[in-house]
Amino acid sequence: MEYKEITIYDIANKIGVSPTTVSRALNNHPAVNEKTKSKILQVAEKLGYRSNFFASNLRSKKTQNVGVIVPRLNSSFQSSVIAGMEKIANETGYNLIISQSLESIEKEKTNARTMFNSRVDGLLVSLSNDTANIHHFLPFKEKGIPVIFYDRTPEEGPFSSVVIDNTQATYNSTKHLIQQGCQQIIHVLGKLDINIYANRLKGYKYALMDHDIPFSLDKVLQSDLNENSGEELAQKILQMKPFPDGILVSNDICAASCLQTLKSQGIKIPEDIAIVGFNNDMVSRMVEPKLSTTHYPGYEMGEVAMKNLISQLEAPSKTIQKTQQTVTLRSHLIIRASSLRKGK
Structure with a gap:
């Protein structure tokens, strides 16, 4: 059975008033007395009338x-x-x-x-x-x-x-790892075509430069930054020589997954490798040890x-x-x- 959309004309015919009066009542116009307005609203509700907001919005252009x-x-x-x-x-x-x-x-x-x-x-x-x-x-x-x-x-x-300021945020994270004694720091990020990752790479480079640590492209790893890629990242790190002592990851999901996988392979966190994530997601507070991270508001x-x-x-x-x-x-x-x- 096809449903018929109720209009102001149906309400007007039901009550015996003009469509203009119905329209004014539905829009709470002061020209309609309260008794008539109340009756129109009751009938509209009973019939299942739905206001045509689309048409109204076209008129208001919003x-x-x-x-x-x-x-x-x-x-x-x-x-x-x-x-x-x-x-x-x-x-x-x-x-x-x-x-x-x-x-x-x-x-x-x-x-x-x-x-x-x-x-x-x-x-x-x-x-x-x-x-x-x-x-x-x-x-x-x-x-x-x-x-x-x-x-x-x-x-x-x-x-x-x-x-x-993604550049400054990553500078601060890299500087922190250096202050913890890290010299072989891996930076994990997404596509460099995306400006947030390009800017984070700048921050990483600037921090290394300011602390007289040479930059190496081999220590920059691109990733999908999800849970699976965190596990894959850990496997890559386990094969690296020299062995990294710090990891800076561009989100917490990937960092937490990497942390857990490294732990399962007997790597001590942070003694063997210190890890910092990014975003301050809930997962950063659920892993053990809890994950250092950048709070992204x-x-x-x-x-x-x-x-x-x-x-x-x-x-x-x-x-x-x-x-x-x-x-x-x-x-x-x-x-x-x-x-x-x-x-x-």
């Missing part, structure tokens, strides 16, 4: 929807960011439409096109692994729809972004990105959209037992 494109949803960091966005969205009357690129630029392009066609008011984006350019976001700019990038951001382009990043987007959406004549700005949030090193050697 949907109250904000699009979010993330690389992957099964990420502790991204979940934290989205929670921060959701908090601000709820407080300001906006809804989030969330999609994932699955680390594919083609999927990212499809998501962007869907968001554009869905008439989102604004867009928040963390780029995929293989995004080489951001041409697919330019239609938003041309239509005056604000786009803000966070975490993985483009190097250039007419858009605002929210980031941390994901929740705050989500809040700030959403606040900045809303400020652009609600600015008079959208004047803020003409200004490109980068907000850099603070991160800090959390030192735990995985890297803290006695007497150091």
